[in-house]
Structures are given as structure tokens and as C-alpha cells.
Amino acid sequence: MKIDMNSLHEMLLSVQKPARYTGGELFECVKNEREVDVRFAFCFPDIYDIAMSCLGYRILYGAINEHKNFWCERVMQPWPDFEKALTDNGVPLYSLESKTPLSEFDIIGFTLQYEMCYTTVLNMLRLGNVPLYSNKRQGLKNLVIAGGPCAYNPEPLAEFIDLFCIGEGETQLTELCTLYDRAVKGGWDKKRFLKEAMNITGVYAPALYRTEYNDDGTISAFTPTEAGVPTKITKRIEQDLDSMYFPKTQIVPYIDVVHDRVTIELFRGCIRGCRFCQAGMLCRPLRVKSVETLTRQASELLECTGHDQLSLCSLSSSDYPEIERLVDELLKLTEHKKINLSMPSLRIDNFSKELAEKITRVKKSTFTFAPEAGSQRLRDVINKNVTVEDIDRSCKMSFENGNSSVKLYFMIGLPTETNDDVAAIADLSAHVVDIFFSVDKSKRNRHVTITSSASIFVPKPFTPFQWEAQDTLEQVFEKQALLKEKFKGIKAQIATHEPYMSEIEAVLARGDRRLCSVLYEMSKSGARLEAWDEFFDRQAWNAAFFKCGVDKDFYAHRKRGFDEILPWDFIDAGVTKKYLKKEAENAYSGKTTRNCAEGCTGCGAARLTKGGKCDEGICPVY
Amino acid sequence: MKEYVPFTDVRAVFEKTGAAKYFSHLDLTRTVSRALRRSRLDIWMTEGFSPRPHLVFTPPLSLGYESVCEIMDFRLNLGAELDKDAFISSFPPALSIKDVYFPERKLKEIEYAGYTLTLRADKPAEQISALFSAPVMLLKKTKRSEQIVDITKFIKSLDLSENNGIIKMSAVLSCSGSESLSPAYLISALAENGITAENISVCRTAFYDGTMNIFR
Known part of the structure; x- marks a missing residue:
């Protein structure tokens, strides 16, 4: 009815x-x-x-x-x-x-x-x-x-x-x-x-x-x-992104929604291999849409929806093989119609001045960079492969381009992190402030706003850090206090987050079937919309864990052995467990791994494609 | 001598019905901006920081009210063609276009708006008629002031009919820059005077100029 x-x-x-x-x-x-x-x-x-x-x-x-x-x-x-x-x-x-x-x-x-x-x-x-x-x-x-x-x-x-x-x-x-x-x-x-x-x-x-x-x-x-x-479930992938289904229309909401725009997807997968990043591993193998397909899809959707914003979506848009040509083609569609082209997920180390200039032609926006860790040592551990020189170059360019606002994203609680690494977040933020004042006054704005944000690391399945313990609440509070102390006297703000939600996220991310009873209890207590701070109820979670006899520390704060059977081991997500172990070991020794464009690293995901190849080359089958 | 302007004004009359009665005026402006982009007409855009179409509407409707006579003015670049079919087909069904033309008068010349209110009440239509035939004092809020006024001053005409227990009120209310009355005041007047009304629906039916001719 x-x-x-x-x-x-x-x-x-x-x-x-x-x-x-x-x-x-x-x-x-x-x-x-x-x-x-x-x-x-x-x-x-x-x-x-x-x-x-x-x-x-x-x-x-x-x-x-x-x-x-x-x-x-x-x-x-x-x-x-x-x-x-x-x-x-x-x-x-x-x-x-x-x-x-x-x-x-x-x-x-x-x-x-x-x-x-x-x-x-x-x-x-x-x-x-x-x-x-x-x-x-x-x-x-x-x-x-x-x-x-x-x-x-x-x-x-x-x-x-x-x-x-x-x-x-x-x-x-x-x-x-x-x-x-x-x-x-x-x-x-x-x-x-x-x-x-x-x-x-x-x-x-x-x-x-x-x-x-x-x-x-x-x-x-x-x-x-x-x-x-x-006994094993292999994930499904689409073989060819150019011929894959993509909508020719999209619903146009009457009210203002969060991302009120046309979005096109440049590629699936990521060449980078940051060791904390789940999407970077799950979305492999790398498969790319052609410039022609993307231009056609953007044009169709812009015309039928009337949106005034076009956004490029991928895990790292500046890694798109023909990014300059793509942006040129898209600008032909957008510029004369005053449509704003936005490009989230840019990497610090490889976006050019020309690119920055092009994407800010219609409307200027804030620049957001994600160094993820303050010290070079820790950035090597997580395989972020971004150097201070990269940060210098990008920030300088962005300030000279008239931007006076930069957001920096960091994480605390990453594996092997020490207090020195935490303090380095403040040092790096102060360094970015210095870069601003080193730019010639005639080229830059008068004021600068640097906002650093330190979120809490949540270990996720199918990453090299899937065996790691998440920092305990006490450890997090200690590090946050240290951060706030270190930011005193720096012309940059630091935003930290309450760790309670991250802890529950860590429990659920690597949980097993014994959590079903906890979720059922939570739902009986009326829990919902918990990604919204105002509806997250940590007391209710504690009560549910207690009632069901489930120890949340076992899931969130316990380091697993490489030999342990993990709840998600029966899924073949492409990237092999052997590769994840090797990457975890590289992390402990601070050894970085090259990106896929520099040469295959043998993650194993290319097995899932018909020809055993991803768009970056031939992967040996593990 | 007429001042040189780089655009041509265009006026459209449209309905705001169905799902459209549940979105606000702000949402309406955004929805219309998008429809204009979809129409592929050569729209004149504002020249500020964020370029957008220049839009002027008749006074906003309250959330939940329908209308069959909304008016919007927008601008085409000078010399651009007005493809009426392309324009009409670019609007969603809940905002259907009834007419599109080059205006000769300014929206400022609107003096009155007509509304139809349908409702069920626990008192007969005659009692409601009687209520509004004498002064009705209510607290009226505007952006600038709050004062108790006789709202019947703003009622140009009010006709009531009753059919199968459903009362239909046809009201013409002030709707100019200096004086205006929302039909919500008619509903609060009922409540203030001990008349319980249910299943209320409100629809704006027409705009009039000072001589009660339909505004175009």
C-alpha cells in the first residue's frame, strides 16, 4: 500500500x-x-x-x-x-x-x-x-x-x-x-x-x-x-571503465545537498600505496577512463542537470596519466559557461603551477594538503612519499597564486609514532607559515590562515597496517595535549578530534560476528546517524559491550600476529596478504615503496583483470 | 532617452505545485538557475565574484503553499534569441511554465495577490464571513516592526463557499512593497477566535495591479 x-x-x-x-x-x-x-x-x-x-x-x-x-x-x-x-x-x-x-x-x-x-x-x-x-x-x-x-x-x-x-x-x-x-x-x-x-x-x-x-x-x-x-570470495571488478555503465542523467535535488554538482570518476585504484589507506588497496587494480569518455560524460551530465560545478573524483587526481589534456578539454566545456571545475585529492608532490592556475580560473578555493605525518621518518613509514621540498614548492606556488588559506591534514596514532613525530606536526605547520612570509609581499595576500587538523588513525582491513593496535584513549589524549602545547605561539590553528568515535570505528572495522549482538543492542537503544557527533552515544556503546560480554580493546587496541586468522581473510580483495605483510615489514624498517607508475610493486591485484594487467603495466602473479 | 543595458528582460509565469510546495524560496532560486542553464539560452550573468543568472521573483511563498501564478524575471544577453520551447522543457514538472514573454511593466506594480484556502472547520462558513466583516486585531510581524493591527485593512476581498463540509475561502490580499499580508494571518485569525481548522491547503492564484487587473 x-x-x-x-x-x-x-x-x-x-x-x-x-x-x-x-x-x-x-x-x-x-x-x-x-x-x-x-x-x-x-x-x-x-x-x-x-x-x-x-x-x-x-x-x-x-x-x-x-x-x-x-x-x-x-x-x-x-x-x-x-x-x-x-x-x-x-x-x-x-x-x-x-x-x-x-x-x-x-x-x-x-x-x-x-x-x-x-x-x-x-x-x-x-x-x-x-x-x-x-x-x-x-x-x-x-x-x-x-x-x-x-x-x-x-x-x-x-x-x-x-x-x-x-x-x-x-x-x-x-x-x-x-x-x-x-x-x-x-x-x-x-x-x-x-x-x-x-x-x-x-x-x-x-x-x-x-x-x-x-x-x-x-x-x-x-x-x-x-x-x-x-572457501574464498573474490571481489568483483569492472574490466573496462570506458565501456562500463555510467549514468547519462543524475537526479537534481531541490534542496542544497553536500556535494551539489556533477562528478566524474577519472580512474579506479591508486598508484601510490600509502600504507594506512584502505581505498588505495581495495580499489586496485588501476583502471583508467579515457579523456574522451570523461569529456563526453561530463558534457552529458552538465547539460542535462544544469549544475554549475564539475568535480573530478579519484583517489589522487593529479596522478591521472593525461591530467593536463583532460583539464584543457574540460575547461572548453566549463569556462565560457562559468562552471566551476574543482579537483579534490591533489597530491603535494606532482601538481603543476599551470594546473593550479587552470582550476582556479572560474572560482578560487581553499588549498588542502595531506602530509598525514609531521616528520619525514613517519611519512616514510606510511609510504606517503612526500618531502618537505614538495610541501615548500606547493605552498609557495599556492601563496603566489593569491591563496591565503591552506588546510593541512595529519593523523596521530600511526604505527611506530613517537612524541617527536607528534611535535613535528607543529613544526611543519610553523614551517608553512614561514613559507607564506617568505613570499614577496607584492605577490601574496596580507594575511594567512593555516589550519592543521589531526585525526586519529584507525587501522583498516586489507592494508599493511591491518595487524596494528590502535592507540588507546589515554595515548591519544596525551598526544593531543602535546600537540596543543606545541602549537602555542604558532600562527596556525590545530583541530583535534574526540577519540571515542574513532575507537568504535576501529572495533567495527576489524570486528567479527560476535559484534552482531552489540549492534543489535545498540539498535534497541535507538542508535542511528552515529557518524554525526550529536548522535554518537559512547555510554550506550559501553553498555552494549558490557551487556554482550564483548571486549572492545580486543578489537581496537590489540596487535595481531601475522599468522592470526583475520575475520576478512576469506575475501580475496586482489592485493595479496603476502604483499601486505611485506609492506608492513617495510614500514617497520622505514623503507618506502615506489609508486606503480615507476614500476610494478607486485601487489597481486592485476590477477583480477582479464589480461592479468593493470593500466600501469604487467604485474607478476603471486 | 533610455539607458543602454547589455541585456533583455524576460518574464516567465510558472506553477509551484506538488513536491515543489515543500522547498523554500532559496531552493527555488537554485532550481531555477539550473533550469536556465539546462535551457541553453544565452543568459546574462551577474559580473561578481560568483557569476550567476540575475533573477527576480514575486514575493516568496510560505513552505507548504502552492501557486499557479508565480512570476520570475531573468535576463538574456542582448540580441540573444528566446527559444520558448527549450526554456519550457528545461523545468521540472513541479515547476511548470505557463507563459514566457518580454515584460512591459515592472514587478513593483503588483498591488494584490489572490489566494484560495480550502479547509475543514468546526464552524459554518457564515461564521467565518462574519468574523472578517468586523476589525480583526492580530500581532503582525514585519522585518522592521511588530505591532497589533487590524488585518482586515489588508483584505481587498474575501468570498466564502462551502461544499460537503469543505470550506473554500477566496481572498485577495495586499501584496506590495509597502503593504502585504500572508494568508497565514487568516488562518491564525480563525484560531484566535475559537475556530478550529484542519486539512488546510493554500494556493496563490493570481497577482493584480492597483486597478485589480491581472498583472502581466
Whole structure:
């Protein structure tokens, strides 16, 4: 039964930004429900403003809707004002396109962009009157699936999700919908469907596996419970980015969302190999879109949406092989229409003066650099491969270009970090201030704002630091106090963060199935939207850990041995464990690893491509 | 002698209905700017720090109100062609364009706006009519002041009808730069005088000049 929008009128008028809940935007996809076979609710476990800014969400929405017998609709977590209005009035969570309650959908798919959304996933199922535990959903109706970067360690959500889609979803998701359609028409039971679904590369059904533990709490075995179920799940990748699906339209929100612009994706993967970076490892092998494809896609989307901002998305945009030519081509589209071209993710060491000048032609913006660590020693440990000379050159160039505002991103709590490394963050920030005043007065602005931000390192699966212990709260507080002390008298600000959320993030990132009970407790206590500081409740987490007998230190602050079975070991993410170990050892000895453009480093991810090659060369198979 | 300007003014009349009644005036300006870009017309842009189309609208609608008569003025670069079809097709359904033309009068000449209010009330239509036939004193807020005034001063005309328990109020209210009244005051007047109204919907239906001719 669809929800009548007129019945929501009073509720909508009582909340902030009611247009978050009405749908009806340009290019939303509306189909006739009688003409479709599979109805897919694509759930984003955060509010509209965030969801509509997510490129992956746009791509997969379009990819499913390309098929005329599937209908993908959007469902998001409401802001607490509207959430309360819904529950007070007994209205279930509904889709924006057809206003259909969540529990009426065939497939309910979640994208897991960050760990702190896990409680929101459960909350949305609750708001939609869908049973939380997968074993409580007997039939094929309400099949709950999840994908996205956090699906690479699916275990903390294993008891709630029927299928995880690991890797890239453009083709995988439509294959899954096709199989689902066959299963429903063929009258299959759920178990048969789950088993069959695992023949699709990257699909994992947690109900078909069992985890056993040692007395010390580590995993002793992870095994299939059924014959014919694979022991290893290989992530799915798209082979060719030029021919891969990419939407020709995108929904144009009425309200101001976080990233209100056209975004094009330059490449997947990253040549750099920073040892803390999960995306840099997960997205390998490197695959590049051509300048022609990118220009065409940008042009189509700018024309149909009317956006006045074009953003280039990748893990390190200045590493795009033909970046100068690409920017020239894009400027031909944007400059005369006064469209702003923005380029996040620039590296300090390789963007040129010409490039900087080009991208600030329409509108000037702040420059943000991420040295990540203050000292050269620690930057070598994390393989950031950025030197003080690089920082000097980039900052000088940016100041001479008229910029008076630079943001510097650092992390504290990185492996092997000492107090000297922490103090070096202040030294480097002071150095950037000095660079500003060394620039000729006629060339620079009069005032400068340097803002340094020190976030807290969270070790992530599938990185060379996946075995590391996160700093304890005490260690973090000590380092933050030291930082604040060292920043006194420097013409730069330092922003630090409360470590409580990072600690929970660390627990969830490397958690196992024993965390399901904790998440369930959290959802019972009403937890959701926890990536928002105002809704993060550390007392509730402590209570849930206590009640479930789960020790958070075991997950966050324990150093693992190289031989330990990790909860995500059954997933083949491309990059081999052997490579990650080698990189961890290089980190301890402060040895840097060259980037892929300088020569292959043998990470193993290229195995996943058809020709065994990534776009940077031939990788030996490990 | 007319001053030289590098642009041509264009006026469009549009509806703000359906989903569009739930977004604010600020969202409207952004949505219209995008629609103008999509239309590929040669729009005159402001020459400031962040270039954008020059847009002037009739007074903002409150959130939740619909309209079938909103007006916006924008500018084309001098000599640019006005492709009406391209313009009309670039707007989303909730903001459908009813007319587009070169204006001869300024928006300042608008004096009144007509509204239709439909609602269910616990008192008959006659009682509501009677209420507004005498002075109705309410606290009226403007940007500059707050004072208790007789709101009927700003009511040019008010007609009521009732059909199957649904009351329809057709009101023409002041809507000029110096004097204006939101239909929200009519609703608060009901509440202040012990009349409970439910299922209220408001729609702006027309703009008028000082002689009560439809403004164009």
C-alpha cells in the first residue's frame, strides 16, 4: 500500500527541509509497478543530503534502472525530527519515488560507506518494519543485501544481511536481480537462492559459513556449512571503465545537498600505496577512463542537470596519466559557461603551477594538503612519499597564486609514532607559515590562515597496517595535549578530534560476528546517524559491550600476529596478504615503496583483470 | 532617452505545485538557475565574484503553499534569441511554465495577490464571513516592526463557499512593497477566535495591479 502524500502534509510542514522526504526531483526514475518484476529499495544509511552527494549511489541507481523489468527506488534515514513524526503517526519508512513502505520491496540493498552507519542500517530496517535478523526473514521477500567499501569486512553485520556484494556493483547487482527474478518465478526457497547467488563473483552469503574461536578469542576456523560453497570470495571488478555503465542523467535535488554538482570518476585504484589507506588497496587494480569518455560524460551530465560545478573524483587526481589534456578539454566545456571545475585529492608532490592556475580560473578555493605525518621518518613509514621540498614548492606556488588559506591534514596514532613525530606536526605547520612570509609581499595576500587538523588513525582491513593496535584513549589524549602545547605561539590553528568515535570505528572495522549482538543492542537503544557527533552515544556503546560480554580493546587496541586468522581473510580483495605483510615489514624498517607508475610493486591485484594487467603495466602473479 | 543595458528582460509565469510546495524560496532560486542553464539560452550573468543568472521573483511563498501564478524575471544577453520551447522543457514538472514573454511593466506594480484556502472547520462558513466583516486585531510581524493591527485593512476581498463540509475561502490580499499580508494571518485569525481548522491547503492564484487587473 502506497503512502498518500497528502496524509503526510502536516508532518512535512513540522520538520526542517521537508523536500528531503517528497521525491519528485528531475530525473528520478518512476516506473509502473505492474510492469516490473523486481522492486529494489536502495537504502542509504544516512540522510538525504549525504546520500544524494554519493557518486556510487547515483551510478548503481542508474545501473539497476537501465533494466526495464527492475525498478530501483531510494530510501534514506530521515533526520530525527521526521523520524519522530513517522513513528508517532505509525507511518513506516517509505521510498521516495513511489512512497512504498520498505517492507513491500523484494530486495532491500544498503550501501556501507563507513562503519559508523551500521546502527543506521538496523534502524532503517526497524523503521520499515523489516525483521532485523536474516534468519527471521524466511522467504525471498525482503532479501537484505549490502555492498560498498565496508562490505570488505562483512562479519559485524553477518547475522542481519542475507548477501554481501563485495567489489564493484555495476554488473554484479543486475546479475543478482536477474537471478532473484528467476528464483521467485521458479519458486526456489531462500537457501537454494543464497547458494546459487554465490556463483556470482563477489557475492557472499554469511548464513552458509561458520566461525569457530580459540580460547584467547581469536578465530580458529572459518568454514562453509554446505557442500559446494566456495572457501574464498573474490571481489568483483569492472574490466573496462570506458565501456562500463555510467549514468547519462543524475537526479537534481531541490534542496542544497553536500556535494551539489556533477562528478566524474577519472580512474579506479591508486598508484601510490600509502600504507594506512584502505581505498588505495581495495580499489586496485588501476583502471583508467579515457579523456574522451570523461569529456563526453561530463558534457552529458552538465547539460542535462544544469549544475554549475564539475568535480573530478579519484583517489589522487593529479596522478591521472593525461591530467593536463583532460583539464584543457574540460575547461572548453566549463569556462565560457562559468562552471566551476574543482579537483579534490591533489597530491603535494606532482601538481603543476599551470594546473593550479587552470582550476582556479572560474572560482578560487581553499588549498588542502595531506602530509598525514609531521616528520619525514613517519611519512616514510606510511609510504606517503612526500618531502618537505614538495610541501615548500606547493605552498609557495599556492601563496603566489593569491591563496591565503591552506588546510593541512595529519593523523596521530600511526604505527611506530613517537612524541617527536607528534611535535613535528607543529613544526611543519610553523614551517608553512614561514613559507607564506617568505613570499614577496607584492605577490601574496596580507594575511594567512593555516589550519592543521589531526585525526586519529584507525587501522583498516586489507592494508599493511591491518595487524596494528590502535592507540588507546589515554595515548591519544596525551598526544593531543602535546600537540596543543606545541602549537602555542604558532600562527596556525590545530583541530583535534574526540577519540571515542574513532575507537568504535576501529572495533567495527576489524570486528567479527560476535559484534552482531552489540549492534543489535545498540539498535534497541535507538542508535542511528552515529557518524554525526550529536548522535554518537559512547555510554550506550559501553553498555552494549558490557551487556554482550564483548571486549572492545580486543578489537581496537590489540596487535595481531601475522599468522592470526583475520575475520576478512576469506575475501580475496586482489592485493595479496603476502604483499601486505611485506609492506608492513617495510614500514617497520622505514623503507618506502615506489609508486606503480615507476614500476610494478607486485601487489597481486592485476590477477583480477582479464589480461592479468593493470593500466600501469604487467604485474607478476603471486 | 533610455539607458543602454547589455541585456533583455524576460518574464516567465510558472506553477509551484506538488513536491515543489515543500522547498523554500532559496531552493527555488537554485532550481531555477539550473533550469536556465539546462535551457541553453544565452543568459546574462551577474559580473561578481560568483557569476550567476540575475533573477527576480514575486514575493516568496510560505513552505507548504502552492501557486499557479508565480512570476520570475531573468535576463538574456542582448540580441540573444528566446527559444520558448527549450526554456519550457528545461523545468521540472513541479515547476511548470505557463507563459514566457518580454515584460512591459515592472514587478513593483503588483498591488494584490489572490489566494484560495480550502479547509475543514468546526464552524459554518457564515461564521467565518462574519468574523472578517468586523476589525480583526492580530500581532503582525514585519522585518522592521511588530505591532497589533487590524488585518482586515489588508483584505481587498474575501468570498466564502462551502461544499460537503469543505470550506473554500477566496481572498485577495495586499501584496506590495509597502503593504502585504500572508494568508497565514487568516488562518491564525480563525484560531484566535475559537475556530478550529484542519486539512488546510493554500494556493496563490493570481497577482493584480492597483486597478485589480491581472498583472502581466
